[in-house]
Amino acid sequence: MTPVLEISGLGHRYGQRQALSGLNLTLAAGECCILLGPNGAGKSTLFGLLTRLLALQQGSIRLFGEALRPSLLGRVGVVFQQPTLDLDLTVEQNLRYFGALQGLHGKALGLRIDAELERLQLAERRRERVRALNGGHRRRVEIARALLHQPALLLLDEPTVGLDMPTRQQLIAHLHALARDNGLALLWATHLIDEIDPVHDTLALLHRGQLLAHGPVAPLLAASGSGDLAGWFDHHTGALP
Ligand SMILES: Nc1ncnc2c1ncn2[C@@H]1O[C@H](COP(=O)(O)OP(=O)(O)OP(=O)(O)O)[C@@H](O)[C@H]1O
Numbered sequence: 001m002t003p004v005l006e007i008s009g010l011g012h013r014y015g016q017r018q019a020l021s022g023l024n025l026t027l028a029a030g031e032c033c034i035l036l037g038p039n040g041a042g043k044s045t046l047f048g049l050l051t052r053l054l055a056l057q058q059g060s061i062r063l064f065g066e067a068l069r070p071s072l073l074g075r076v077g078v079v080f081q082q083p084t085l086d087l088d089l090t091v092e093q094n095l096r097y098f099g100a101l102q103g104l105h106g107k108a109l110g111l112r113i114d115a116e117l118e119r120l121q122l123a124e125r126r127r128e129r130v131r132a133l134n135g136g137h138r139r140r141v142e143i144a145r146a147l148l149h150q151p152a153l154l155l156l157d158e159p160t161v162g163l164d165m166p167t168r169q170q171l172i173a174h175l176h177a178l179a180r181d182n183g184l185a186l187l188w189a190t191h192l193i194d195e196i197d198p199v200h201d202t203l204a205l206l207h208r209g210q211l212l213a214h215g216p217v218a219p220l221l222a223a224s225g226s227g228d229l230a231g232w233f234d235h236h237t238g239a240l241p
Helices: 041-050 070-075 091-101 107-119 135-147 165-183 218-226 229-237
Strands: 006-012 016-027 030-035 056-065 075-077 153-157 185-190 202-207 211-214
Touching: 006 218, 016 041, 030 056, 030 165, 041 153, 041 165, 041 185, 056 070, 070 075, 075 135, 091 107, 091 135, 107 135, 107 218, 165 185, 202 218, 211 218, 211 229, 218 229
Parallel strands: 030 185, 030 202, 075 153, 153 185
Antiparallel strands: 006 016, 006 056, 202 211
């Protein structure tokens, strides 16, 4: 089956600073790949390249078997690190606005909004202003919005930042279910190892712009001789997760 995402030999510089180099990564449908890396590892740079916010300098990115171009981004959903909802609009108005930008209208848009609000357990909040929601609910609205146009690939840049523990855990469960139950491919940047599902997820460990390790959790742990993920992360990066 054609991979959802294929990255080869990807490099990026900001002036003299090499932020990414020689990055190879493949993502299949239904795969949840946790992109792990300490601050400055290059995660946001990678997302910038995947979403074309940054121009490709070196290497290649293929989406759904084709070289990355703007029209292919119509099949990608993105949840950025910084919240981007309009706080003065209701949940539903935010979704309608974004859906219209994606070319969805009328009944079709209404059905998509209903489905995503239901999936993220937000149906009762639809008429509330976003300003009145807590951080966890706001994050869920952003995820619902990113899924409105039914993307095949979801990019998440540290989606749980600033949330309390129970809210984080709920959100983490929602996200894993998207890959497991809906076949969505997820590339999920974080520096928190407790977001990893050690049975189902694959790991990609980025450090100082290079991919140090990539694959399912158990063989990576076995190969490094580390007993747990915290030890494994520390072993590779010298940083505590
Ligand atoms: N606009 C920029 N100009 C110069 N250097 C930059 C720029 N953006 C990022 N960098 C540098 O590139 C490297 C990778 O940064 P990047 O933001 O991609 O890492 P990150 O893994 O997303 O970090 P964080 O977890 O802190 O968001 C860092 O050394 C950073 O200082």
